Amino acid sequence: MSVASPADMEHYYQNCYPFPAIFSWLNRQNESKRNDLKDNCIRTREFAMAFRSGAYKRYNSVSTLPEFKEMVVKFNPDRFEIGAMYNKPPKDREILMKSELVAKSKELVFDIDMDDYDAFRTCCQGAQVCDKCWKFITLAIEVINVALKDDFGFHDMIWVYSGRRGAHCWCNDERAMQLTDMQRRNVLDYLNVIRDRSLSKRLALKRPYHPHLLRSLNMLKPYFMEFILEEQDPWRNDNDALKTLLPNLSDKNLTDALTKYWVSDEPNRSSLDKWNDIDEFASNLKFNSPQRRKDFMYRLKDWKEDIVLLILYPKLDIEVTRQLIHLLKAPFCIHPATGNVCVPIEPSTFTPDKAPKVSTILEEFNNNNSNDRSSKSLQPFIDYFQDHVTNFNNDFNKKRKLDSIEVKTEIKTETKVE
């Protein structure tokens, strides 16, 4: 494990961290304004510093790019986090009345963590992650991306590796930025299908599936056989099969027969075999009438579909998304335990081993001659991020112009007076 020393961190912030890119990303609303109207909207953005000691300093803010860099280098935190934009600069909090500082807007953010997949993940456990189980995250990102684009009409999302075993999504559309807490909670509820993570209850989703669920199922189903049943094989252990597979079939005759078969008759069958056993045993059940049998087969199909979603549907960490004032680790920070850089990712191709490590970057930097300040392994990620920001800003400008021409339907957002 390559954990960075305080001196390494300072060196990284001083020489490698892409402050300009992050700054223009956070300050983008400004880029579109005429020069004389610019009033650095970054001034009101909250930054929080997390230190090695566990101390956490909230309500920092800056106005310019040099100040931004200076602040981070001076504090030299383990990692720093990005929060909401307030009505006033958060650093003035000390001299303001508490009620005077109100959070106004922030990116809509999501957090997916591998922890939540542990019940169905056999290649790694806990903090570990490999190319195999990263597929859980890749699929999750795909499902969330499509929903944000097609359903909510958001376009500007960027996903960032969390440094160990998860990913963060930053959704930058102006409309997403303006969502209130209540609206964020509901967007989250819409996307958060697997709410109960204890696996002690059946999912029991309503039929027919909402179009979002049906689309998600269709996206995920093709991976179920190969990725889950064959590669992860989560139910080879008979006890696990009883605990995480059978509760999802709510027919006592069927589960009793399967329990007996798997535990006493043929222990240690593969997940694929067990999955097929379900159909096999179901077809042997006795029914009073053909209609009953038909109904049962429909329900069995429903249960199996629910299981696919239960395992593969994105499991979101809800706290991060719910609140406007919640902070999230900034892109390009170093994960304190792994030394990985939290790089922005191209979801379809990224795997955790592609994330550069801070030790490599510092080494590259030391080997370079003094004129060349770039790091070979970090630069592609900075370029990717910079491209995203530039594209976004261009789109943003175009849209601004359009908006001023045609009068759009006014979107009312609730303002809570309290």
Next chain:
Amino acid sequence: MFRQNKRRIASRRNFDSYESNTDSLNDNKVILTSNNPEEEKRLYDTIYSSKLSFYEQQPQGEITLEQFETWAIARLKILLEIESGISRNKNLSEIETLIKPQFQKFLPLNSDNFIDKKKDYYSHYILRLCFCRTKELREKFIRAETFLFKIRFQMLTSSDQIKFVQSLNLPLLQFISDQEKTKLSKELYQTVSPQLQFQLNLVDEQQKQNYFHGEKFIKLPFENVIEMVGNRSVFLKDGYAYLPQFQQLNLIANEFANQLQEQLIKTFQYLPRLNEDDRLVPILNHLSSGYTISDFNQNSNHYGNNDEGDINAESVWSENISKHYPLSVRNLFKGLKENHHLRYYGRQQLSLFLKGIGLSADESMKFWTKAFTSGGHITLDKFNKEYRYNFRHNYGLEGNRINYKPWDCKTILSKPRPGRGDFHGCPFRDWGADKLTVELAKMGLTKTQITSVLDSCEKGEYIVANTKVFEYTHTFSGNESEKNGLTLMDHPNLYFERSRQLEKK
């Protein structure tokens, strides 16, 4: 009420000045005048021409003090009934059945009777005065009034409904073209099909298709029907929600709630101008206090009174005390005992509960220190560094110094659900039937009793389930009246206090 005549002129004058202050706020809307009864009658006829109102213009007529009080109480009774329905997790149509008989008695509005209309209008405004003062009161009032509004809307004939919706003139009610509907028909049908079944009781596939065929859809930015986004009951595309017309009530009711919210805050800001009146204020205070009688949280005397002096860091583990804990608290204790640790939500839920039963801040520190450090994996040093602040914070000894209240069931249910290794939450919601059966059997419930509890859980009536457990595990000394008077156990601390009280008797 005796001074009615004597104070009449003075009160009139004050009332006028109050209103001239408010009307400037009210976007120059027409104000009801009471100069002559005929005119007044005509006004109310216009307001209620579609038999329902958004209560947009404040009344300016004159009513007697007695009317003031009795009308308000009548409306309050209805709202309380609704509130209790909501807390039992009843849905709209169930509450409607509950309320309908009460309407005739307290708040009839189906006739053309002018006084009924006036009563409805005034009582709404009087209660605004009562319930504008705190955030909790406002939220409760808005919730109940919006529900009342929904029920009444549903009681209208469909032609009256259309008339009413048109009278509102909401810009958001834009229907999509037939082409757009055809293009999206598959998705739209998938979305509304479960609702057709559960809300309109259309079971047959053909019936549903027919209904869908004739239904119109409204397209609007998803933010405007955000609750329906959360429970996935609208179809979303490119940032727009597609709302079937039979669900438009949700949209209208939202609008109603938003307007009421705004108005209540304005009323609150203007309330001090009413302070001239020593006749109205007592009535208002009385009315709003009656509203929260079932609210355990509001009444700080009800908890935290360690009368016996027997609640301390040791005794909370003892059988003597712990037999009064509801299931959720037992579960937290179990988790704490096994792991010598609880995660954040578990710590909050339990520590505030214990605070509620009268565990002092000092005793609380003793309790948590011991519970956490006795497992061997958390040192005293680590505890002091990482957890101490948290517990002291709950007692208002750190940070913002807020005196946090114990969580009621509603709060507990609103928190994130427990994952593996979590012990917070509500067992009636979070546990499977098997685990509940085992645990309830341990508490001494019979098979039929357990089935009845599981029944409530299945319906999502978790508070009712909890109340049932309370009833089954306590004897009521044969005194049925006591049992009938039982309130819903919607607060773990209420459960505890009642249980101890019963024991003393």
